[in-house]
Amino acid sequence: EMLLVESGGALVQPGGSLRLSCAASGFGFSDSAVHWVRQASGKGLEWVGRIKSKANNYATIYDVSLEGRFTIFRDDSKNTADLFMRSLKAEDTAVYYCSTYFFDSSGYKVDLWGQGTQVTVSS
């Protein structure tokens, strides 16, 4: 079974840092981009950023509203993609999901989503 599992969510004080991890099992995602998406309580889905594959130079891009506070890394040997967050604010409080894709029999991308990890920024 193909699974994505996020971990690392925690309660952190404003101004603090946190590293979330996204681990894939049952498949390898080295050829796929990985996105991070977040969802504040009672709100919709908000794209955070993505990292492309090695073939695409591990290119990253982030939502501009994050003001450069978030960084995505990946380790294809471990099948993981991490989200490093710094200078955290109360408005970063959300469930964080990672998403990637595999290719169906026709070569089209089929998205996979993890179960999410809760980040709470509060003093």
Added chain:
Amino acid sequence: SYELTQPSSVSVSPGQTARINCSGDVLAEKYSRWLQQRPGQAPKLLIYKDSERPSGIPERISGANSRTTATLTISGAQVEDEGDYYCYSATDNDLVFGGGTKLTVL
């Protein structure tokens, strides 16, 4: 930047057909995808490439895309279909999400 627009809520009686529209210019260039999110659960992919169902998604769930409007159709709606539904699309850089539609079946 691209935007996707969905109705905030849709309500149907059990056994009826629920249709949720999603509109945006990005749909003229990129495939639509649909997620179901039941209360307290993670999003689950229902439709990709406008109308394809991943393994395990029943045939009563279908999708279509007409240039700038995508439609998710749930035939024979059941109480278990209640939840939030999100359309989204993948551009070269990011994922663009609709605001979500709350489906009520009662």
